[in-house]
Amino acid sequence: MSLLNVDNCTKNFGGLAAVSDLCMEVGTHDLLGLIGPNGAGKTTVFNMITGVHHPTGGRIVFDGIGLVGRKAHEIARLGIARTFQNIRLFPSLTVYETVQVAFNRNVRYGFSHAISRLGSFHEDEAAVRNNIMEILEFFDLTEVRDEQATSLPYGLQRRVEIVRALATRPKLLLLDEPAAGMNPSEKVSLMNLIKLVREKYDIAILLIEHDMKVVMGICERLIVLDYGVKIAEGTPREIQNHPKVIEAYLGEQVQ
C-alpha cells in the first residue's frame, strides 16, 4: 500500500539535471533512507515532494492526490511534514510558541474571532494548549517550553524542529540530515527519538542522512542516489555490499 509515489521525476536547474527520472515508493509505515554522496540530489527530491520546487517532469502522488503544482503550505496540510538540513526554527519564538504555530490549522475560528475572542475562540485555544502540553511532555521539552527555541543546545533544537513537524499530525515525515552537526551522544538520542516517533505515531518516515551508523541503525529500506539517478534500492545489508554503491562512495567509509 503506497502512500507516496514518485513517478519518473526529473528536476533540471538550467542545464543541470539535479534529479533524473526518479521512481520511488513509500508505504504507509515505511522507514526509508535516502542516501548518496553530496550533491546527489537528495534535498532536491525533498523539495519536489514538499512543493518548494516544481518537478521539471514526472508525477508525485500522495495518498491518491497529485502534488505537482501545489503550493508548499497546501502540501503540508495534506499530511507531509519536514525538517530542514540547517535547522529552521523561528528565532523570536519560544519552544511553546513554535509548537503552537504548528497547531495553527487546528483552530476553527478566523481573524474576527481571534480579535473579538467570541465564538469558538476560548474552546479552540484551550484545546490547542492541551495538545501543545501533551506533545511537549511526551518529548521531554516541558522544562524548556518558555525558552527561546534558538537559544537551546543544538540537539534540543533539532528535537523541537521534529516536534513542530509532528504537531501537524502528518502521515509522512521527511527528515533532512537530522544528525548533521551532532556529536555521537546526540546522534544516539536522535536515533532513540526517531524510534520513539515510530512507536507513537506509526507514520511513514523518509530520511536523508550521511551518517551510516544512523542510517543502518534505523532504516528498513534504502534508496541510493548518485548524480540525481537512483543506482540501488534494498535493505541496509544489500546496500552495504552493492558494488555500485561502494563505487559511488569511493573514498568514504561504508560500514
Add this chain to the structure above:
Amino acid sequence: MKLDKSIVFLISAFVISGLATTIENRLNPYYFQILIYIGIYIILASSLNIINGYAGQFSLGHAGFMAIGAYTSAVITSALHVSRGSVFSFPAFAIALLFGGIVASLFGLIVGIPSLRLKGDYLAITTLGFGEIIRVIVQNLDFLGAARGFTGIPKLTNSFWVFSTVALVIFVIYNLVNSTYGKAFLAVRDDEVAAEAVGISSTRVKVVAFVTGAFFAGIAGGLYAHFVTYINPMQFSFIKSFEIVVMVIIGGMGSLLGVILSATLLTILPEALRGVAQYRMVIYSLLLVIIMITRPQGLFVKRRSIKKNAAPQTELS
C-alpha cells in the same frame, strides 16, 4: 455570555475617553493638540507595526493609506454637510471614519496582492511608489482640491474618537498576537519557508497584515483631516511615511508597548525642541542616529533578538 478581559478593556477605554471630551476644553489648546497628535501617531505607528513588525513586510508607503482615509472621510462629511455642533455629527463621523478605513484597506489589498512576491528592498520600493502614486493622483484631482488642498473640513476629532481608536488598535494587535491564529504572523516574519512547511499560507498572512494596517492608517487619516480641517497632498508625502517608519524602528519592530512609547516620544520631541529653533532638526536627527547605533533593536525592547534580522520581543509582543 462571558466577556473576555480585552473587551472589558476596550469598553472602559471608550467610556474614559468619552468622559475626557467633557473636560478637554479646559486644557491648554497647545497641549491638547499635542495629545491628539500623539494619539494619531500611535495609531499610525501601531498599524504600520502590524505590517512591518509582526508580518515582516517592509512597507514605506503608509502615508498613502493615511491620505486615502483622510480624503475619503473628508468627502463624506462634506457630502453629508456635517457641522461640528449637530447631533447628527456623531454617527456621520463614525461612518466617515469607517469608510475612510475601508477604502484604505481596499487599497491595502490592491497593494498587498502583487507585492507578495517581492521581498525586502523590492517591496519597500514598491510600497514607496504606491505612496507617491496616491499623492500624485490626489494632486491632480480637482474635486479633491488638487494641490490647493481640501478646505472646510469640520473639526469633529476629539479625545473620544482618537483614544477610542488607539484602544481599538491596541486591542486588535494584542489579541491577534496572543492567539494561535496570530502566531502565524510571527512565524512568517521569522522564517517564511518554515512557516509554509507547517501549513501556513504566507500569502494570506501578508494580505491580512496589509489590509489591517491600511484600515487603521485610513482611520488615522480621517482623524487627522477632521482635526487640522485643511489637508493637501504634500502632507502625505514619503516624508510622512518615513516619520512613521522611524517610530516603528525606534520603538522596536513587533513591540506593541515600544511603538506606543516611541510614537509618543517622537511626537513630543520636535515640539519640545522648539526652544532651540534652528537646531531642532539637527538635534532630532542626531538623536535618531545615536539611538540606531546604540540600540538598533529599538529603545523599549527587553529581550535581544537572536538573529539580526529577527524582530525582538517584549512581554507585550
